[in-house]
Amino acid sequence: MRLLAEEYPQAKTALQYTNPFQLLVAVILSAQTTDRQVNRVTEKLFSRVQGPADILELGLSALEEQIKSLGLFRQKSRQIMETSRILLEKYGGQVQGTREELESLPGVGRKSAGIILSTVFHVPALAVDTHVARVSRRLGLTEGNNPYVVEEDLCLLLPKDLWSLTHHRLIAHGRKVCRAQKPLCDNCVLSPHCPKCFL
Numbered sequence: 001m002r003l004l005a006e007e008y009p010q011a012k013t014a015l016q017y018t019n020p021f022q023l024l025v026a027v028i029l030s031a032q033t034t035d036r037q038v039n040r041v042t043e044k045l046f047s048r049v050q051g052p053a054d055i056l057e058l059g060l061s062a063l064e065e066q067i068k069s070l071g072l073f074r075q076k077s078r079q080i081m082e083t084s085r086i087l088l089e090k091y092g093g094q095v096q097g098t099r100e101e102l103e104s105l106p107g108v109g110r111k112s113a114g115i116i117l118s119t120v121f122h123v124p125a126l127a128v129d130t131h132v133a134r135v136s137r138r139l140g141l142t143e144g145n146n147p148y149v150v151e152e153d154l155c156l157l158l159p160k161d162l163w164s165l166t167h168h169r170l171i172a173h174g175r176k177v178c179r180a181q182k183p184l185c186d187n188c189v190l191s192p193h194c195p196k197c198f199l
């Protein structure tokens with residue numbers, strides 16, 4: 001973790017947003033899509049959408065049209081519409097800072113809730129995506145194939161104040177160096193300590 005901290009001191013989400021609602025929408029849009037693709041779409045969408053009322057005003061068809069370059073755009077559009085409706089009806093339009101309330105929203109699972117909790121509300125959470133799981137397994141930090149098991153193993157190993165940063169740092173390392181195909185082990189600061197080093 002010290003070596004990762006030196007490599008990625010400022011690691012944070014690559015998703016672009018200016019308020020909690022926009023991050024929530026971006027996280028829903030990011031399912032099975034790269035952050036770069038999401039940012040391309042939200043650059044235009046967020047110039048018009050600041051909160052859930054703006055989504056309802058936009059309407060389902062227009063939302064689908066704006067995000068149609070992303071995979072699963074119909075499903076994601078419905079989830080964002082429904083999430084916006086719930087936020088307005090139950091929470092005065094505000095994104096809530098508990099896992100239970102976040103996970104009750106359509107399109108928000110454990111990973112998404114963890115990202116929002118840690119990024120917006122500074123609640124310790126270690127969200128596990130494909131990069132976090134792969135790099136952790138290669139490093140021998142977990143043997144889990146299930147994200148819940150990976151999260152549990154990492155949280156047992158790490159102090160709470162490192163959970164969020166570790167999420168971002170493992171993602172950064174997974175994207176840049178410990179790639180799924182052809183990891184760059186000869187350029188990896190962790191190689192002396194990595195049981196799966198391919199060198």
Ligand code: SF4
Nearest residue numbers: 178183185188191194
């Ligand atoms: S040594 Fe290779 S497998 Fe291990 S963390 Fe680095 S890039 Fe990944």
